[in-house]
Amino acid sequence: MKAIVTLNAGSSSIKFALYELLGDNLRFDAGGKIEEIGTAPRLRARNAEGDIILERDWLHDGGISHEHLLEDLFAWAATQLGDREIVAIGHRIVHGGQNFAAPRLIDDALLEALDALIPLAPLHQPHNLAAVRALRALAPDLPQIACFDTAFHHDLSPLATRLPLPRAFHDQGVRRYGFHGLSYEHIAGRLREADPGRAGGRVIAAHLGNGASMCAMREGKSVDTTMGFTALDGLMMGTRSGALDPGVVLHLQTQVGMSAQEVEALLYKKSGLLGVSGLSSDMRTLHASEAPEAAEAIDLFVRQATRQAAALIPALGGLDGIVFTAGIGENDPVIRARICENLSWLGCGLDAEANARNAGVISAEQSRVVVRVIPTDEEAVIAHHVVDLIKAEGSAFS
Ligand code: AMP
Numbered sequence: 001m002k003a004i005v006t007l008n009a010g011s012s013s014i015k016f017a018l019y020e021l022l023g024d025n026l027r028f029d030a031g032g033k034i035e036e037i038g039t040a041p042r043l044r045a046r047n048a049e050g051d052i053i054l055e056r057d058w059l060h061d062g063g064i065s066h067e068h069l070l071e072d073l074f075a076w077a078a079t080q081l082g083d084r085e086i087v088a089i090g091h092r093i094v095h096g097g098q099n100f101a102a103p104r105l106i107d108d109a110l111l112e113a114l115d116a117l118i119p120l121a122p123l124h125q126p127h128n129l130a131a132v133r134a135l136r137a138l139a140p141d142l143p144q145i146a147c148f149d150t151a152f153h154h155d156l157s158p159l160a161t162r163l164p165l166p167r168a169f170h171d172q173g174v175r176r177y178g179f180h181g182l183s184y185e186h187i188a189g190r191l192r193e194a195d196p197g198r199a200g201g202r203v204i205a206a207h208l209g210n211g212a213s214m215c216a217m218r219e220g221k222s223v224d225t226t227m228g229f230t231a232l233d234g235l236m237m238g239t240r241s242g243a244l245d246p247g248v249v250l251h252l253q254t255q256v257g258m259s260a261q262e263v264e265a266l267l268y269k270k271s272g273l274l275g276v277s278g279l280s281s282d283m284r285t286l287h288a289s290e291a292p293e294a295a296e297a298i299d300l301f302v303r304q305a306t307r308q309a310a311a312l313i314p315a316l317g318g319l320d321g322i323v324f325t326a327g328i329g330e331n332d333p334v335i336r337a338r339i340c341e342n343l344s345w346l347g348c349g350l351d352a353e354a355n356a357r358n359a360g361v362i363s364a365e366q367s368r369v370v371v372r373v374i375p376t377d378e379e380a381v382i383a384h385h386v387v388d389l390i391k392a393e394g395s396a397f398s
Helices: 066-080 110-114 125-138 167-171 181-194 246-254 260-269 272-277 283-288 294-314 326-331 333-342 352-354 379-393
Strands: 002-009 014-022 025-035 042-047 050-056 083-095 145-149 200-208 212-219 223-225 321-326 370-372
Touching: 002 066, 002 125, 002 379, 014 379, 025 066, 025 260, 025 379, 042 066, 050 066, 050 294, 066 125, 066 167, 083 125, 110 125, 125 145, 145 181, 145 294, 145 379, 181 200, 181 212, 181 223, 181 321, 181 379, 200 294, 200 326, 212 294, 223 294, 246 260, 272 283, 272 294, 283 294, 294 333, 321 326, 326 333
Parallel strands: 002 083, 083 145, 200 321, 321 370
Antiparallel strands: 002 014, 014 025, 025 042, 042 050, 200 212, 212 223
């Protein structure tokens, strides 16, 4: 039987999944995550029933490389395959630039073009591409497919992509792209199932995890989004600042004397919930803390999220639905309730009991705006893209 592997390789984690290909259909077989790469990597994999089938810790081996971990993962996958044969690997690639709006079979030319986009996503793209290269070395003949996080936003209007800078910068690629596209594609698909005609109409999808953004969708299509040129823009995140007065960056460099690298590390890795709380980037840890700084970090997260959501309304011309997804969005009734309370003037009210149990629809019956919780599944989106490409380019995979 044929099988497909999906990989989402980041700076400190690698997510993976194995799907069986049954005709045109996919069946999730197993998946998991290696976390805390660089400090104390740990691997957990689960089967389709949710049982843990592999646990591994590298407690004293914080320096183990991504390549080495992928090699271990691949060796384990080989022992799990039985009569299944991996026919392709799908990757989440954070940046597709202006040219790549659909999944692509990776070849040398594409890799080179994606390397050229590294300056636009310096903290994500190198890890995505390193995983592609590591697997090419391990299995040179296995087709690998790139699925881009920017692609869902590719049809944003020209105005929505433009930054108010001199035109020449836009032409060099300094423009708004948008990210978390694979997650939003999944949400759009689920909304289309729930409401085949309109995909929920005018919707704000809120991807609230370690990385966080929002997407204004009209009938399942992105019309605006909070992340722009980089994945640093928009909402306050676990360790990222989100949107900031650009004057702050100038101040840090010219008055405080920080180097560009120091500012980059500050804004990507030391800010957001971690920076404001001085305690943790993890929402659960902050809820559990009695420190006033933890409470203030949560208050600011809610304030910034509300502000960003409200800023998307003009692109929609009103609001019919809100969707919460990712770690915080799927699991945190308190944050959802506080954001919705702040947006109650738009006509959204929650059913407290449904919200408390993370139900699929958490708005009250009389709420004009339908509020949903939809678990994200970027791996499934990647796997489906791989199947579509296999069908379209059958000969390349035979
Ligand atoms: P993600 O990047 O999607 O894995 O999301 C990670 C974030 O989700 C972290 O801030 C976690 O604390 C948060 N999270 C995960 N589970 C819960 C939960 N049950 N309640 C609140 N936050 C959660």
